[in-house]
Amino acid sequence: MSTIENYIKKYDKIFTISPSVKAVELSRKYGFLDYMVERYLHLFEDEAEDFLYSCNFPLKKSIRCNTLKTNCGELVSRMRDKGFELEKVSWLKHGYVIKRMPSKPSLGATIEYLQGYYYIQGLASMVPAYVLNPSASDTVLDMAAAPGGKTTQLSQLMSNKGLILAVEKSRLRITPLLSNITRMSALNILLIRSDVRTLEKTKLNFDKILLDAPCSGEGLIPIDQSRKTKTSISDLKNFSAIQLQMISIAYKLLKKGGDLVYSTCSIAPEEDEMVINFAIEELGMKTVKISGYPAESGIIDYNGISFNEEVSNCIRFYPHKNGTEGFFVCHLKKCE
Incomplete structure (x- = not known):
């Protein structure tokens, strides 16, 4: 038996999950598999339902400015001219959240996107x-x-x-x-x-x-x-x-x-x-x-x-x- 097989066997208990009554109730409420919810109860304890609830809502769109092609200040200005409002993320050197978007063009159809000025990427x-x-x-x-x-x-x-x-x-x-x-x-x-x-x-x-x-x-x-x-x-x-x-x-x-x-x-x-x-x-x-x-x-x-x-x-x-x-x-x- 390989090292990996032995390791998985050693920790096999981690894959043995018996959903509780509370996990089953929450899984029905939020549409998750019940074994997943039981794991979230272990992970988050009293905050488990906060996590489940948050998963129903889309995340803010975000982009990474590509300094191989443009200056980030210029990108912000050009996108503003198209109706996009970008907000710098303080903990990411090249990361921006899209605070406002026009109806057209979409984030993946601007000239700036096609020219590689930014990449649509999660924070x-x-x-x-x-x-x-x-x-x-x-x-x-x-x-x-x-x-x-x-x-x-x-x-x-x-x-x-x-x-x-x-x-x-x-x-x-x-x-x-x-x-x-x-x-x-x-x-x-x-x-x-x-x-x-x-x-x-x-x-x-x-x-x-x-x-x-x-x-x-x-x-x-x-x-x-x-x-x-x-x-x-x-x-x-x-x-x-x-x-x-x-x-x-x-x-x-x-x-x-x-x-x-x-x-x-x-x-x-x-x-x-x-x-x-x-x-x-x-x-x-x-x-x-x-x-x-x-x-x-x-x-x-x-x-x-x-x-x-x-x-x-x-x-x-x-x-x-x-x-x-x-x-x-x-x-x-x-x-x-």
Whole structure:
């Protein structure tokens, strides 16, 4: 039995969930699967219904100004002329919330959008690239690159210098990824359509790695209501197994002393802290405390399971607390 299989077996209790009467009542009221609501009662306790209620409302639209193509002040001015009111987000260097929009054009149909002056991106989704903080001399791996929001953001932070190897295995997703890379004028990206596992057979290694892992998308319920009932507990377990495999690959490809940022658009501890706990206890990685963001700390105790205290250095975003999509970000370092 592999290390990952043993680990999943060790923590199998986390996937055993018996919905309470209260969870069933709330699941019917808000249209969620009852096992999901039982987990939210563990996560949020008295604030669980606040979270469920908040998921019924769309999030404010937000964009990332692309300084590879324009000055942000100029972008704000040009968008104002079209009837858009942009408000700077204090904790994101290039992030803006759309406070007012005209009936036409839509946010994705302006000349500025088509010219790559901005990328339509969730606020919390912008955080991983800032946490990774790549320099112009780094060699960076983006392990699951499509549709390209974080990939092109990395390119922007590197001023189109250094090298980003962007990997995407899906033929369907590679087209919009390439389109966004071109539109945003991200020139330091080498794009590969392949399963990232093929890189294990090479001698490649990287200064920094971004693993925005494939996940259930449980943090995107305010954007996509179908996610209230889309993911079974079995599906969640399968996602967790994939994420454990991917973080193991990331560890092998990362240089000693290198940085790995792991993120998901999920609030599920099964996809978040459980995976980071594996990186700490099985791979010997260390977490780096993330600060400067209006977010909650990583969860140490969940559903009768206790994780390594280092997972508290990770951060979580929630719609009812932070006004963003549900999101998880953790900064890991490969020890010397």
